[in-house]
Amino acid sequence: MILRTIYTLCGIFVFLSCQESGNDLQKSEAIALDPPRQVILTWQQDPTQTMTITWRTDELMENHSLRYAYSPDARRRSWTSVKAESFTFDETKAWIHYVELTGLKPDREYYVIIDHPISPEEFHFRTLPSQSGKRDLVFLAGGDSRSRRDVRREINALAAEQFPDFVIFAGDFVNSAVNEKDWDEWFDDWHEQLITQDGRRIPIVPAIGNHEVIGYYRQTRENAPYFYNRFITPEPRNHYALELGSDLLVITLDSDHTMDVVEQTDWLETILEKYQDKRWKIVQYHVAAWPSVRGLNDEIPKKIRKYWVPLFEKYNINLVIEAHDHAYKRTVPIRDNQRDDENGIVYIGDGGWGAPIRDTKNAKDHWWLEEAFAADHFWKLTLSADGVNLKVEPVFRPPGRTFILEAEEVDNEIL
Ligand SMILES: [Fe+2]
Known part of the structure; x- marks a missing residue:
């Protein structure tokens, strides 16, 4: 200050x-009116050794850069300066700048100053641990933040209070795919709020939803300009896998928005085969295969169950995160299209980070639903330091309704 x-x-x-x-x-x-803002942290490569930092300005100046160091008190020559890549795109007035820091040490805090002659932007971030046994890994999962800004801001605040290592977000950030005001508000809120009290910014692992896309379904990458240009993730950005430390793989998929579900199947199997020995494997995508509100036999849920779910089951995915229906949901353990308490996979969702919340099907009358009801919420996941136990907790708005699901209820492999 x-x-x-x-x-x-x-x-x-x-x-x-x-x-x-x-x-x-x-x-x-x-210069005075155009400080760096809307800082977003993502990963393109190994989260134990890299960090991608993106921000925007209104104007393109001669030089956009940042400095980083191990300590905020580092002597001047200890700070490493990195020039940013800068670009814009047709649907925005902003200039986007990004830097990928590489060669970082695992589980360390790095201090950053985005350079500006009047208002430099200062914060720190933390790389993920490369070995189990160091500390618990805490991460959040959610989706559908789009149109009730006041609620979204309440949930953002709740999210930061969990001190998470990162957030995985299953799509529908805003209501309108190319409405710059919507996106500015979303990025302004994320910048202001997804930061811990001591100034640690929280990275995001984003998935694409229908509201990121002009036309919603079966469109091209060009129809989702904000998603593809503002969240810099592994190419092709709509489907990718990230090893988040030694014990966790998170796979992000595109549920028919800018790529057909079927077209991702071969890639999905290749990834699952490659990482079959990874202890914890979690998948996120937007449209629920096992919906809490919409029809079980709608086209996209059926496609996902036909093409992706058999692979989830073949390779023993531990947990699937879905969204799109704007309600709280937890399925029974499912395998072969039926309840399987021994070997089934649990699907959680269905998005409630600020979107209008919806009444659900009655879980008692729908075999795949363990519970479902209208509630603003996200999920808190805690992977124990020894890598053996994954605790899954829904966190509701308003707070005070939180309860804990014991790990046994979602773990089909380890415990
Ligand atoms: Fe959606």
């Missing part, structure tokens, strides 16, 4: 000292 105040005073000084020169004055005003 002190640093920011000093810089603000410097800004006034710059303004006053330039009054005699119109061009210089305009330049100073542009």
Whole structure:
């Protein structure tokens, strides 16, 4: 705060000292009004050794860069400076800047200053541990944050209070795919709120939803410009796998928005075969295969159950995170299209991070639903330090309704 105040005073000084020169004055005003904002952390590669940092400005200046160091108190020459890649795209007024930091050490905090002559942006982040036994890994899962901003902000605040290592987010960030105001509000909120009290920013692992896409379903990448340009993840960005530490693989899929479900099947099997020995394997995508509100026999759920679910079962996926229906849901353990308490997979969802919440089917009358009801919520997942136990907790808004699902209820392999 002190640093920011000093810089603000410097800004006034710059303004006053330039009054005699119109061009210089305009330049100073542009700089003063255009600080780096909407910082987002994602991963393109190994989360134990890399971090991708993205931010926006209104104007393209001569140099956009950041500095990072092990410690906020590092001496000046200990900070490493990195120039950003900058670009824009047709549907935005913003300039996007990003840096991928590589060669980092696992499980360490790094301090960052995004350079700006008036208002540099300061924060820190933490790489993930590369070995089990170090500490619990805490991460959140949710989706559907789109249209009730006040609720979304309440849930954002609840999310940051969990001190998570990262958030996996199963799509439908905003209501309108190319409405810049919607996206600005979403990114402004995320920037302001998805940060711990001590200034640690929380990375996101995003999946695409229908509201990121003009036309919603079976469209091209060009129809989802904000998703593809603002979240820099492993190519092709709509389906990718990330090893999140030594014991966890998270696979993100595109449920028919910019790529057909069927077309991802071969890639999915290749990934699952490659990582078959990974202890915990979690999948996220947007449209629920086992919905709490919409029809079980709608086209996309049927496709997912036909093409993806047999692979989930063949390779013993531990947990699947779904969204799109805007309700709280937990399925029974499912295998071969029936309840299987011994070897079934549990699917949780169905999105409730601010979207209008919906009444659900009655779980008692629908065999695949263990429980389902209308509730704003996200999920908190805690992977124990020894990598053996995954605790899954729904966190509801308003707080106070939280309860804990014991790990046995979702673990079909380890315990
Ligand atoms: Fe949706």
